[in-house]
Amino acid sequence: MARMRSIAAGGILIAAVSGGSIFGWYSSQTSASATIAAAPPPSVVVSVPLKREITDWNEFAGRFEPSASVDIRARVTGYLRSIDFQDGQIVEAGQLLFVVDQRPYQTALAQARAQRSSAQAAVELASLELRRSEQLVGSNAVSQASLDQRRQQKKDADASLELAEAAVARAQLDLDYTEIRAPIAGRVSNRRVDPGTLITDSVLLTTIVALDPIYFVFDVSERDLLSYQRGLKKGEIAPLRDKSMPVEARMQGDEDWPYRGSIDFVDNRLEAGSGTIRARATLPNPDLFITPGQFGRLRMPLTRPYEALLIPETATLRDQADRVVLTVDADNKLKATKVELGSSQGRGLRVVRGGIGPQDRIVINGLMRARAGQAVSPQAGEIEPSSTALAN
Known part of the structure; x- marks a missing residue:
């Protein structure tokens, strides 16, 4: 009997000790959860889209040739x-x-x-x-x-x-x-x-090339040619053949489009094999910086100037086949919003054709810390035309 009372007492003591451990573990876990729940929401930089007057362009590759x-x-x-x-x-x-x-x-x-x-x-x-x-x-x-x-x-x-x-x-x-x-x-x-x-008259003595102005020769696809013809019919762009179509060009390594001129020639037929038509632009070259034979790119306007919304390329995310941005609602919660993107405007900016409005706040910095549906602490920012900062 004494032995059984001893065992029972030992069991009660073990249970008490064990019960104390369980309650202590539960208390510590509850305290940790409270600490996590009390963590502040992540900070992100938000801004409304940049509103600017822009022109849609079409780019072509070609070479500079002497005039x-x-x-x-x-x-x-x-x-x-x-x-x-x-x-x-x-x-x-x-x-x-x-x-x-x-x-x-x-x-x-x-x-x-x-x-x-x-x-x-x-x-x-x-x-x-x-x-x-x-x-x-x-x-x-x-x-x-x-x-x-x-x-x-x-x-x-x-x-x-x-x-x-x-x-x-x-x-x-x-x-x-x-x-x-x-x-x-x-x-x-x-x-x-x-x-x-x-x-004699058959002996070549030397050659001379004219450098100012200089030509830029390139090929236009049949699809692009039809786009321009339709735009001309609607009165949206200038004719290609009357030397009033403005163009901008650049060479390898140029970030901007420093050379400006106009189209001065479009051939009279498309090449059957390539489905392209030859075109030529004339560009001033007063400092003789451009050398004939150099490779370059040229762009022609697809539309007349219009007002558009711009966002940084780095503010967009890919969701399968769609592109989305994270917007902040009135309750400071993130929402994934599908957007329709337009042409690139250089310096990291992209045209938005649909999905967001001029008053929507989009996340432009802090994407790596943000998730859709999450509450955040938005900090006011501003989209700069020259912004090339990566979202992080």
Whole structure:
């Protein structure tokens, strides 16, 4: 009996100790839950969409080409005497580039001038004899046949003089052609011949390309061409072919679109193989920074300027095939709102065509700490046009 009372007492003591442990664990868990529940809601930065006047653009890839390109060749045959430019320099229209040996052509010009003087003397003699015959024919001292002969001689002398004048002009032209000058302003290539070389009109001496203005050549797909034609029919954009369509261009590494010009040519047919049509824009290049052959991108307006809502690209999330943003309601709770995105406006901004309004507060920073349906502590922010900060 004493043994059973001892066991019972021990059981009661163990139960008491165990019961105390259970109550203590429950109390500590309740305290931890209360601590978690009392944690403040996460802080996020919110802002209403940025309202700006924008234009929708369509971008094309292409290359810059010179607005003029000339192969320099000699018009006369002879030995090259001098080269009067530095390889790769900028030249002006009319600047002297090459000189062919002029001595043979100077001699030919002197000979042609002498023949012209002889022809002039023959004209003077024929004129004098004609006047005498006309005076004497009335007194029958000269026959009518002699008068007709003098008239014919005068015509022959006049024709010989014209031929001599033409020979002088041709000889002068050949002498002028011995000085080979730049037909356009631009950058000259390297010389392809050296002094002392016998050159003909088949020998390429050098080339010149015009740099200001400069062309941008690109291909427009049939789909894009139809879009522009429909936009033109609705009066939403300027015609492509009347040189009033503005364009902007940039080269590799440019963040903005620093070069502005206009479309000046659209081809007359689409290429059947590629389904594209060739187009060309003219751009000023006063500092000659752009070099022909460089790759670039060009954009043309798809619409006239209109007011749109912009949000940062980093404020959007992907939900399967949809794009959503997190908005904050009046109770400071997050809501995933599906949005329809438009064109990119650069510097991290994107057009929103639908889903949110100008007064909706969207999360622009703190997305990694936010979940839909969660209460948050919104902090007022502002969307900057140049904003490129990543949401975190």
